Amino acid sequence: MLRIRIIIGLISLFFLVIIFEAIRRRKFMEKYALLWIISGLVMLIFSLFPEILFRFSHFLGLYYLTVLLLVCFIFLLLILFYLSIAISQLTEKNKELAQEIGLLKEKFDRLKKETKEEENEAT
Numbered sequence: 402m403l404r405i406r407i408i409i410g411l412i413s414l415f416f417l418v419i420i421f422e423a424i425r426r427r428k429f430m431e432k433y434a435l436l437w438i439i440s441g442l443v444m445l446i447f448s449l450f451p452e453i454l455f456r457f458s459h460f461l462g463l464y465y466l467t468v469l470l471l472v473c474f475i476f477l478l479l480i481l482f483y484l485s486i487a488i489s490q491l492t493e494k495n496k497e498l499a500q501e502i503g504l505l506k507e508k509f510d511r512l513k514k515e516t517k518e519e520e521n522e523a524t
Contacts, residue, residue, distance in 0.1 A: 413448055420437050
């Protein structure tokens, strides 16, 4: 049992280090990383103090640890759902910006052509 706690604790620490390193390198925004930091901290706390996990599961009325794992799995699915919504919104925003850039480029090319024609007429 102690061996498993140590392994899970080390995995939790490794997980947190990866998250903080990604934030430091600006590969992960803080607003999205907060969910993962909280998840990593909870995993670390539960690995160091499993009594809290057992008391929490009894408080929720979950007397089998596998049911608690199911709850954790559902929590992670909710995180993935939230991030999928964020990706969808960013994809839509990206499409709108690409369309706007295309329109501005077309307008710029047209104005550039008109300016060139006016210069040719003036000479």
